Amino acid sequence: MNASQLFLFDTLTQKKRLFKAQLYPKVFIYGCGPTVYDWIHIGNARAFLIQDLLVRYLLFQGYQVHFARNYTDIDDKIIQKAKKTQMSFFQVAQKFIQAFDEDMEKLQTIVPQYRPQVTKNIPAIITMIEQLLQKKLAYLVPTTHGPDIYYQLSQFPLYGKLSKRIQTHTQSRIHSNLLKKNESDFALWKAAQTGEPSWPSPWGIGRPGWHIECSAMIDHLFPHRLDIHMGGCDLIFPHHENEIAQSEGISSQPLAQYWIHNEMVTVQQEKMSKSLGNFWTLRNFLENFTADTLRLLVFQTHYRSPLDFSKENLLKSESFIEKLYHLKMKYPTPPTQLTLESDPVLAALNEDLNTPKAIGLIMKKAQIIPSLWKEFFLLFNQIFGILNQSPLLALQEIKQKRIQRSRLTPHQCEQIEAMIKKRQMLRDEKKFVLADQIRQNLKAQGILIMDTPFGVNWDVQKELWFFPSS
Numbered sequence: 001m002n003a004s005q006l007f008l009f010d011t012l013t014q015k016k017r018l019f020k021a022q023l024y025p026k027v028f029i030y031g032c033g034p035t036v037y038d039w040i041h042i043g044n045a046r047a048f049l050i051q052d053l054l055v056r057y058l059l060f061q062g063y064q065v066h067f068a069r070n071y072t073d074i075d076d077k078i079i080q081k082a083k084k085t086q087m088s089f090f091q092v093a094q095k096f097i098q099a100f101d102e103d104m105e106k107l108q109t110i111v112p113q114y115r116p117q118v119t120k121n122i123p124a125i126i127t128m129i130e131q132l133l134q135k136k137l138a139y140l141v142p143t144t145h146g147p148d149i150y151y152q153l154s155q156f157p158l159y160g161k162l163s164k165r166i167q168t169h170t171q172s173r174i175h176s177n178l179l180k181k182n183e184s185d186f187a188l189w190k191a192a193q194t195g196e197p198s199w200p201s202p203w204g205i206g207r208p209g210w211h212i213e214c215s216a217m218i219d220h221l222f223p224h225r226l227d228i229h230m231g232g233c234d235l236i237f238p239h240h241e242n243e244i245a246q247s248e249g250i251s252s253q254p255l256a257q258y259w260i261h262n263e264m265v266t267v268q269q270e271k272m273s274k275s276l277g278n279f280w281t282l283r284n285f286l287e288n289f290t291a292d293t294l295r296l297l298v299f300q301t302h303y304r305s306p307l308d309f310s311k312e313n314l315l316k317s318e319s320f321i322e323k324l325y326h327l328k329m330k331y332p333t334p335p336t337q338l339t340l341e342s343d344p345v346l347a348a349l350n351e352d353l354n355t356p357k358a359i360g361l362i363m364k365k366a367q368i369i370p371s372l373w374k375e376f377f378l379l380f381n382q383i384f385g386i387l388n389q390s391p392l393l394a395l396q397e398i399k400q401k402r403i404q405r406s407r408l409t410p411h412q413c414e415q416i417e418a419m420i421k422k423r424q425m426l427r428d429e430k431k432f433v434l435a436d437q438i439r440q441n442l443k444a445q446g447i448l449i450m451d452t453p454f455g456v457n458w459d460v461q462k463e464l465w466f467f468p469s470s
């Protein structure tokens with residue numbers, strides 16, 4: 001398989017373009033990371049899984065991947081959370097950096113080599129703002145606490161080239177300085193407010209705006225610029241547009257060769273929101289479903305299509321994973337190399353990471369030649385990051401999640417086990433009618449009994465399913 005045949009859809013040119021690494025075989029990737037003020041939700045998780053998919057695929061193709069993902073650890077939202085919870089902004093950020101790392105570990109994502117934090121990169125941010133001021137791309141606006149600094153969009157004619165739109169209204173997340181030259185100008189530096197974290201700068205104490213951090217950290221880590229910049233499509237405007245204005249305003253070189261954006265998620269066809277009661281944090285989700293189930297669900301939809309978390313999709317994905325682990329028991333040893341049979345699967349991935357097509361091909365081919373499962377499990381492991389566990393443990397975990405979803409208490413589980421023992425005794429005494437009655441009673445409560453060659457097993461009926469937050 002020729003590694004140079006990967007085509008990626010680039011948001012900037014709106015075309016699928018053949019991927020070429022500038023310093024082959026090195027690839028430099030930057031993905032916008034979380035603002036660490038709360039638990040991440042399943043929509044965020046999708047973006048991080050797509051980053052993980054591309055990193056894994058490039059590694060699989062033999063590239064040397066240099067991947068950075070930042071933590072936005074100073075932001076209006078963090079300050080608000082700190083005020084609400086009586087914690088310091090530093091404590092809030094630390095807590096949710098740790099939570100994010102734990103979540104990513106549970107999802108089995110590859111840890112980026114670089115995980116820069118804004119608060120540890122203030123000098124690089126100040127240097128970049130100074131360059132923007134020198135180039136007259138930024139200006140100071142006095143406040144009672146010292147100057148704010150804004151980017152002057154009228155000085156950057158290419159503004160809007162990524163999102164194909166022109167900004168006409170204010171960009172600020174919270175409050176805006178009324179003395180700005182233009183409503184659309186965005187903050188690079190905010191003068192210190194009482195009780196808020198701040199750092200010294202040549203213009204007085206203050207803190208950076210949101211967008212400057214990514215430009216400054218990319219410049220610091222990858223001075224030769226990026227091959228690929230990634231993020232959810234909600235970041236195209238204004239965040240990535242502003243990153244371009246900052247970075248390209250200074251150097252006139254493209255910030256990234258390819259801009260990759262994933263679509264959003266819906267829950268039961270509705271936008272996910274706390275007020276609708278369909279809001280899932282990743283943590284909450286992973287208490288109820290396995291990481292494999294989530295990864296498969298995400299990759300069964302192309303990253304540029306909206307992904308719906310419906311009951312049906314979730315249960316399908318969970319059953320699929322169960323089926324695959326049962327098969328893995330039959331074909332435990334991975335092959336040492338791939339055959340030509342994998343080529344169409346890799347060709348599908350080369351078509352702008354067409355994961356649903358690749359998974360479809362795997363299923364079709366393995367049905368005809370079951371021994372191919374060995375080879376395909378290798379692809380699942382390395383590219384999709386799924387089916388990496390031992391089958392027995394994984395199947396046990398899926399069962400545990402179903403029990404969790406059905407809200408069975410440990411006491412109720414003990415009662416079920418006792419009923420199953422009683423049924424076994426009745427069967428041993430050849431009292432089959434009474435034994436079957438126990439099975440029927442349990443079934444009526446959604447508990448299924450399976451007689452297997454290894455003994456009696458039980459599980460919760462798949463359809464017993466709840467929104468974790470409900």
Ligand SMILES: [Zn+2]
Nearest residue numbers: 032033214239
């Ligand atoms: Zn960013």
